[in-house]
Amino acid sequence: MLHGPQLKGPQRVLAYRPASALGRWSFGIFLWGYIVQKAVTQMYPDIPTAALLAISIAGAIALGAASWRYIEQPASQWIRTRFNARQGRSRPGEGFNGGVRAPSPCRGATSRTAK
Numbered sequence: 001m002l003h004g005p006q007l008k009g010p011q012r013v014l015a016y017r018p019a020s021a022l023g024r025w026s027f028g029i030f031l032w033g034y035i036v037q038k039a040v041t042q043m044y045p046d047i048p049t050a051a052l053l054a055i056s057i058a059g060a061i062a063l064g065a066a067s068w069r070y071i072e073q074p075a076s077q078w079i080r081t082r083f084n085a086r087q088g089r090s091r092p093g094e095g096f097n098g099g100v101r102a103p104s105p106c107r108g109a110t111s112r113t114a115k
Contacts, residue, residue, distance in 0.1 A: 021065070028064030028072065036060050 013019055022029070036059035040052055047055075 022061075025061065025064040025068045028067040029060045030064075032063035032067065033057075033060040036063065 033056060037052065037056045040047060040055050040059070044052075
């Protein structure tokens, strides 16, 4: 992961906490955006476009954050815990591969040429 002086241009913006949070919530924002727009236009059919946009963005971000916190994150932890239990791993922080790095296909390979 890049950090500090290695970050240049857009990478610096993406490293800030708000941008990182929006990245985590992005799938929920995508899913909720359309629903919020439709709900707002049903409740207020003559709403100006700028107001619809502002309300839709705010509502989609709020619902996306909530769905990440209360649906996606717990589901991800449950899946990780269940997978680790099936694999006989005791620590949930080990991840899907148990903290073991897969060997490189090129490491230790020797060139075999016909002589």
